[in-house]
Amino acid sequence: MxxxxxxxxxxxxxxxxxxxxxxxxxxxxxxxxxxxxxxxxxxxxxxxxxxxxxxxxxxxxxxxxxxxxxxxxxxxxxxxxxxxxxxxxxxxxxxxxxxxxxxxxxxxxxxxTLAPAEISGLAEGGHDYYSESGAKTLREELLSFTGGELVLSVIGSPHMCPAAPLEFVFMADDWFRERGLRDDVEITYTYPIQRVHGNPHIAEWARPLMDDRDINVETFFNAEAVDPEAETITSMEGTELDYDLLVSIPPHRxxxxxxxxxxxxxxxxxxxxxxxxxxxxxxxxxxxxxxxxxxxxxxxxxxxxxxxxxxxxxxxxxxxxxxxxxxxxTLCFIETGMDAASFVEFDYEQPPSPAPPSQKLHWSKLAYNESYWLTARGLL
Ligand SMILES: Cc1cc2nc3c(=O)[nH]c(=O)nc-3n(C[C@H](O)[C@H](O)[C@H](O)COP(=O)(O)OP(=O)(O)OC[C@H]3O[C@@H](n4cnc5c(N)ncnc54)[C@H](O)[C@@H]3O)c2cc1C
CATH class of the missing domain: 3.50.50.60 (FAD/NAD(P)-binding domain)
Structure with missing residues (x-):
């Protein structure tokens, strides 16, 4: 048989x-x-x-x-x-x-899969980099964005790669600085619970970095609706944020x-x-x-x-x-800008302890991404 x-x-x-x-x-x-x-x-x-x-x-x-x-x-x-x-x-x-x-x-x-339709107005008003087409469109939006409010909203959990929203705001911060635009761009990060990441150890590590980089934080922000005309996003907790560019991590299913x-x-x-x-x-x-x-x-x-x-x-x-x-x-590199990254490794018993950000870890992440094709084949 x-x-x-x-x-x-x-x-x-x-x-x-x-x-x-x-x-x-x-x-x-x-x-x-x-x-x-x-x-x-x-x-x-x-x-x-x-x-x-x-x-x-x-x-x-x-x-x-x-x-x-x-x-x-x-x-x-x-x-x-x-x-x-x-x-x-x-x-x-x-x-x-x-x-x-x-x-x-x-x-x-x-x-x-992504379920943006679960939040009224999100599909029309928001952009994302959690899909191939979203990432492409967002590139055009970022290139033409020379100032205003950029809001990154993490909508619901679980979602793929819990570190990627932090990575995006750290990279955006650097990216706008390199272009001499950072003073004209407000970056706000929203998260559904009372800290900036689901894992308390990663949240505790990330929060001071965000403060140092002038990234505004709105915790306990469970997005309820987006108004694409008024360019606002509101939470179930009653907070309303204006945006000029909304980047979301849409609900996942x-x-x-x-x-x-x-x-x-x-x-x-x-x-x-x-x-x-x-x-x-x-x-x-x-x-x-x-x-x-x-x-x-x-x-x-x-x-x-x-x-x-x-x-x-x-x-x-x-x-x-x-x-x-x-x-x-679980193993994860976390970009902390355009040329630095941290690294965490943890399991059911051991909590994560993020490594100090370095250029070496950033290059390690890029190397890991390149070698992925060999790993997937089972050659590494
Ligand atoms: C922006 C972004 C950055 C990320 N960065 C990292 C990172 O740095 N490190 C990391 O570890 N992870 C990262 N991730 C997460 C990682 O990509 C996913 O966790 C991983 O792809 C999950 O693998 P999977 O095999 O479970 O699912 P997937 O890789 O999504 O594969 C699922 C497959 O199933 C197929 N499928 C589904 N339904 C059907 C059906 N009914 N019939 C036939 N086929 C079907 C789909 O087409 C797909 O090919 C990132 C994700 C995103 C979006």
């Missing part, structure tokens, strides 16, 4: 997992003891961290795209199709174009089919945070943004979780007990 492992989502988590399984199960794949299928709705693999640099003219959106088929081992069946339904009772997926796909093991690596399959709320799969097994279905797992583990929605997390799950699945296929567990490991 051939076991069929189906990975849904060819982003960071799904691609790293597919290549790791190809390596671990080389013999089983060659002897048809197992098949691995990777399903993605886009022929390209998209590396989202590039988008942070697009508004500042440092990278092009195309730098974050490569054909998925070029990144994945030949022993994996890569299919470009959109999954429209998951039936965990019959262990079947339905897709937009092809016949139903049966699985023995299903991994959900479907990532995050997982994909609808997860909720439709009763695997979790808002598109996030309820999982055991150590084994990554779904709470509400057998032989279903989730990694990366889709998995509700409580750790940041970050590519590094997707990567580490993929490694753990590859070990577990290889054990399952071989009929051995699966022992590998995910310890919450």
């Amino acid at each position: 051939t076991d069929h492992v189906v990975i849904l989502g060819g982003g960071t988590g799904g691609t790293v997992l597919a290549n790791d399984l190809a390596d671990r199960l080389e013999t089983e794949l060659a002897t048809d003891k197992v098949r691995v299928t990777l399903l993605n709705d886009d022929p390209d693999h998209v590396y989202k961290p590039v988008w942070l640099y697009v508004p500042f003219g440092q990278r092009e959106p195309e730098d974050g795209r490569r054909p998925l088929a070029d990144l994945v081992d030949d022993s994996v069946d890569v299919r470009i199709d959109r999954v429209t339904d998951i039936d965990t009772d019959t262990r079947q997926l339905r897709t937009r174009r092809g016949p139903a796909i049966e699985y023995d093991y299903l991994v959900l690596a479907t990532g995050s 997982g994909v609808d089919l997860i909720e439709e399959a009763d695997l979790g709320d808002n598109g996030w799969v309820d999982v055991d945070k150590h084994t990554l097994e779904a709470d509400h279905a057998d032989r279903v797992y989730a990694i990366g943004d889709a998995a509700d583990t409580g750790v940041p929605k970050a590519g590094s997390v997707a990567h580490y979780q993929a490694g753990v799950l590859a070990q577990r699945l290889a054990s399952e296929v071989r009929g051995r007990p699966a022992t590998a567990t995910y310890d919450g490991k």
Whole structure:
């Protein structure tokens, strides 16, 4: 009998997992003891961290795209199709174009989606760099912005890369200074809770940097509505801010089919945070943004979780007990300007302790981004 492992989502988590399984199960794949299928709705693999640099003219959106088929081992069946339904009772997926796909093991690596429509006026009045098209448009806006109120509003949590909003305001501060415009630009950062970041250790580190850089902070600001005509954003707490340029981190959701399959709320799969097994279905797992583990929605997390799950699945296929567990490991470089960055590494037990910002860490982040394409292939 051939076991069929189906990975849904060819982003960071799904691609790293597919290549790791190809390596671990080389013999089983060659002897048809197992098949691995990777399903993605886009022929390209998209590396989202590039988008942070697009508004500042440092990278092009195309730098974050490569054909998925070029990144994945030949022993994996890569299919470009959109999954429209998951039936965990019959262990079947339905897709937009092809016949139903049966699985023995299903991994959900479907990532995050943006839901700007949840905030009235946001789609019309706000810009973002959390999408490829948003990052491109924001570059035009920033280039023509020579003075006024720039508001960066983090709307809701969780969202991808919790450090990226801080990175954006630190980079914008530097960017306007380099252009001699900083005195003409007010930068305001809003955050939904009573500090500037979800993690108290990172918040405590970031706040003095923001004060030093004259970045205004509005905490307890849960955006309720944007008025594109009046150019205001208001919060549920009753605060109204004027803006000339609004940059938002829109509300995030997982994909609808997860909720439709009763695997979790808002598109996030309820999982055991150590084994990554779904709470509400057998032989279903989730990694990366889709998995509700409580750790940041970050590519590094997707990567580490993929490694753990590859070990577990290889054990399952071989009929051995699966022992590998995910310890919450998260790694993150945090840009603190155009040429300096900090770095944090933490897990379920150890809190983050941000490193002093340095140019070396900034170059390390850029090097990490470049080497990503090798990492995704499993070569690093
Ligand atoms: C601006 C920005 C900066 C970031 N910077 C960093 C950083 O510096 N460091 C870091 O670690 N992380 C960073 N991240 C976060 C990181 O990009 C994500 O956490 C990571 O991509 C999550 O990987 P994933 O595999 O879970 O999902 P994704 O990479 O989003 O992949 C999900 C895939 O599933 C596919 N899919 C979804 N639904 C279906 C369906 N129904 N059928 C078929 N295919 C489907 C999607 O098309 C997509 O290809 C950043 C994100 C942003 C937006």
